[in-house]
Amino acid sequence: MKLHALAVSLAFGLGGLAGTAAQAADNQVVIGDIDDLSGVYADVIGQGGIEAANMAIADFGGSVLGKKIVLLTADHQNKPDIGASKFREWADQSGANMILGGSNTGVSIAMAKVAAAKKVPFIAIGAAGASLTGVDCTPYTVHYAYDTTALANGTASTIVKNGGKTWYFLTADYAFGTQLQDAATKVVTANGGKSIGSVRVPLGASDFSSFLLQAQGSGAQVLGLANAGNDFSNSLKAANEFGITKTMKPAALLAFISDIHSLGLNTAQGLYLTTGWYWDLNDDTRAFGKRFFEKMKREPTMNQAAYYSATIAYLRAVKSAGTTDPDKVMAELKKSKINDMFAKNGYIRADGLMVHEMYVMQVKSPAESKYPWDYYKLVKTMSGEEAYGDHADETCPLVKK
Amino acid sequence: MSVFGFPLPVILGQLMLGLVNGSFYALLSLGLAVIFGLLGVVNFAHGAFYMLGAYAAWIALDQFGINYWFALLLAPLVVGVLGVIIERLFLRHLYRLDPLYGLLLTFGIALIAEGLLRYQFGASGQSYPVPAALAGAVNLGFMVLPIYRGWVIAASLAVCFVTWFLIERTRLGATLRAATENARLVQAFGINVPVLVMCTYGGGVALAALAGVLSAPVIQVNPLMGSSLVIVVFAVVVIGGMGSILGTIVSGLALGLIEGFTKVIYPEASNIVVFVIMAIVLIWRPAGLFGKE
Numbered sequence: 001m002k003l004h005a006l007a008v009s010l011a012f013g014l015g016g017l018a019g020t021a022a023q024a025a026d027n028q029v030v031i032g033d034i035d036d037l038s039g040v041y042a043d044v045i046g047q048g049g050i051e052a053a054n055m056a057i058a059d060f061g062g063s064v065l066g067k068k069i070v071l072l073t074a075d076h077q078n079k080p081d082i083g084a085s086k087f088r089e090w091a092d093q094s095g096a097n098m099i100l101g102g103s104n105t106g107v108s109i110a111m112a113k114v115a116a117a118k119k120v121p122f123i124a125i126g127a128a129g130a131s132l133t134g135v136d137c138t139p140y141t142v143h144y145a146y147d148t149t150a151l152a153n154g155t156a157s158t159i160v161k162n163g164g165k166t167w168y169f170l171t172a173d174y175a176f177g178t179q180l181q182d183a184a185t186k187v188v189t190a191n192g193g194k195s196i197g198s199v200r201v202p203l204g205a206s207d208f209s210s211f212l213l214q215a216q217g218s219g220a221q222v223l224g225l226a227n228a229g230n231d232f233s234n235s236l237k238a239a240n241e242f243g244i245t246k247t248m249k250p251a252a253l254l255a256f257i258s259d260i261h262s263l264g265l266n267t268a269q270g271l272y273l274t275t276g277w278y279w280d281l282n283d284d285t286r287a288f289g290k291r292f293f294e295k296m297k298r299e300p301t302m303n304q305a306a307y308y309s310a311t312i313a314y315l316r317a318v319k320s321a322g323t324t325d326p327d328k329v330m331a332e333l334k335k336s337k338i339n340d341m342f343a344k345n346g347y348i349r350a351d352g353l354m355v356h357e358m359y360v361m362q363v364k365s366p367a368e369s370k371y372p373w374d375y376y377k378l379v380k381t382m383s384g385e386e387a388y389g390d391h392a393d394e395t396c397p398l399v400k401k
Numbered sequence: 402m403s404v405f406g407f408p409l410p411v412i413l414g415q416l417m418l419g420l421v422n423g424s425f426y427a428l429l430s431l432g433l434a435v436i437f438g439l440l441g442v443v444n445f446a447h448g449a450f451y452m453l454g455a456y457a458a459w460i461a462l463d464q465f466g467i468n469y470w471f472a473l474l475l476a477p478l479v480v481g482v483l484g485v486i487i488e489r490l491f492l493r494h495l496y497r498l499d500p501l502y503g504l505l506l507t508f509g510i511a512l513i514a515e516g517l518l519r520y521q522f523g524a525s526g527q528s529y530p531v532p533a534a535l536a537g538a539v540n541l542g543f544m545v546l547p548i549y550r551g552w553v554i555a556a557s558l559a560v561c562f563v564t565w566f567l568i569e570r571t572r573l574g575a576t577l578r579a580a581t582e583n584a585r586l587v588q589a590f591g592i593n594v595p596v597l598v599m600c601t602y603g604g605g606v607a608l609a610a611l612a613g614v615l616s617a618p619v620i621q622v623n624p625l626m627g628s629s630l631v632i633v634v635f636a637v638v639v640i641g642g643m644g645s646i647l648g649t650i651v652s653g654l655a656l657g658l659i660e661g662f663t664k665v666i667y668p669e670a671s672n673i674v675v676f677v678i679m680a681i682v683l684i685w686r687p688a689g690l691f692g693k694e
Contacts, residue, residue, distance in 0.1 A: 204672075241550075
């Protein structure tokens with residue numbers, strides 16, 4: 001009897017699921033957002049990313065090809081297995097048509113593999129690792145906003161050209177940190193500089209002073225911070241406290257405006273950093289910043305702006321392809337230009353990388369900052385080719401063919 | 402002169418930094434050890450109270466202009482009262498049950514506290530400035546030590562000593578220890594045991610908050626600062642011997658030093674060395690270094 005009841009309820013349950021999936025595919029377009037919503041990177045995209053994607057959907061009119069656009073959200077908690085299984089679940093059961101991938105390179109690499117298996121377009125925005133469009137590329141991955149190559153070409157080359165020839169790296173001990181250090185080392189060496197050492201710091205270390213003293217002991221001119229989020233803030237804070245910033249020039253290889261905001265200009269002033277977008281670049285960016293600020297009470301990071309841009313770009317591609325068929329939409333995405341408040345003449349390369357202008361910024365001093373969130377001065381605008389290289393990554397199997 | 406192939410000044414510098422971190426470990430694990438030793442509660446919310454202490458100091462400065470020195474008194478008081486409320490409302494109902502229930506309750510409280518602060522202030526944290534009187538650095542010959550870090554060592558050693566003295570060497574401490582051995586007998590002598598237990602929990606929590614205020618100028622004040630530290634602190638308590646006050650203080654300082662060494666010799670292992678030591682100690686002495694069998 002018990003067994004019978006179980007079988008009946010299972011049958012009903014499965015039938016119900018199949019019903020929703022079919023329904024989803026029929027009359028709605030489903031966009032999923034899988035991001036760190038509660039951990040160390042929650043301020044980089046998080047709730048602000050959900051808001052930006054919702055703004056994009058509303059601006060697009062709420063529907064495409066006569067179907068309602070639906071946004072699903074999930075917290076991957078910085079765990080690759082959670083991100084990948086959520087992706088799989090949405091692809092199988094919720095009829096997901098496109099997934100926005102938030103922070104964390106490790107999680108994004110895991111999700112890209114699911115994207116390839118399930119044939120669901122995957123737009124990676126928060127992850128920095130350039131391998132997403134290199135060895136880990138897939139026909140369905142698009143890498144938006146920035147990557148480790150662009151960060152190195154921006155920040156590292158600017159500092160080497162300004163005389164910072166010898167480098168010591170403080171590196172987060174996982175895929176992101178090592179990719180960032182490798183990219184920066186290449187740029188430093190190519191410009192006549194030299195890396196004279198590095199220390200691999202476990203992610204989320206509670207104290208950085210010991211590693212910083214090792215860096216200082218090396219006698220290098222530049223302290224390359226190949227870390228992010230709280231690790232970046234805490235290491236810079238300790239470098240100031242120990243007076244290391246007086247003898248070494250710190251280089252923020254990845255810093256978001258949310259980090260600068262939380263550190264304060266007193267600590268962060270003078271830092272060089274590379275960003276794909278800044279709210280105070282021009283009238284378009286300021287207009288978006290103003291709308292975003294009204295909802296979130298803070299200016300958007302480059303990734304949050306990219307969430308808006310990528311969502312619109314995907315919906316436009318669906319509209320012009322006249323279908324949500326993943327292969328046709330990817331083809332449409334790769335042949336159209338991206339022109340909006342985020343990018344001018346951006347385009348998606350064969351390996352999946354979205355090439356667009358990048359900006360080298362210097363953090364203002366408290367005296368230079370005239371109004372709230374007035375944090376950066378533009379040092380240099382890099383063309384997309386200068387930032388990301390002038391050809392697709394050959395380590396990506398899609399490019400060799 | 403060199404040790405393990407490293408010049409002596411480098412080793413001395415790293416030991417000094419290890420001592421600073423060890424002071425934090427000692428202070429944090431002290432509260433944990435007091436609560437476990439006297440109440441038998443595995444207080445998983447300890448990291449959250451540490452974080453709340455740091456936030457209390459930051460809010461006091463940012464919203465009300467209350468300076469660091471007042472925050473050193475005020476934050477432990479406010480967070481301690483919060484601890485007392487939690488003890489009265491929830492925790493006291495669990496004393497007679499399996500310790501697992503207390504662990505689950507305090508873990509839940511920690512998650513709620515972290516979530517609320519993240520919702521209110523964001524995940525990237527706030528900066529708390531070093532108080533003017535302790536700004537700057539002194540040259541010790543082998544290293545340049547920020548004065549504030551020196552203050553952390555002095556302050557936490559003093560607090561550790563006072564706590565140890567209070568519990569192991571005074572009449573109040575003797576009553577407390579007696580109450581945990583046999584509550585009914587002590588109550589028969591006319592001592593209000595529930596109030597004593599409540600104050601003990603509040604006191605242990607206040608110690609965590611004090612550590613939070615001390616650390617606010619050193620690291621970014623953020624909602625997750627406690628949960629990343631509390632696991633190490635639990636390891637310190639286990640190594641020292643669950644409930645042993647002196648054992649906790651000594652092992653906190655010693656582990657800070659060992660971790661400091663590891664950061665020079667093999668940095669990648671610096672976040673696991675404490676747990677390796679814990680495993681070795683547990684195999685060799687299951688009750689911990691200073692614990693009673």
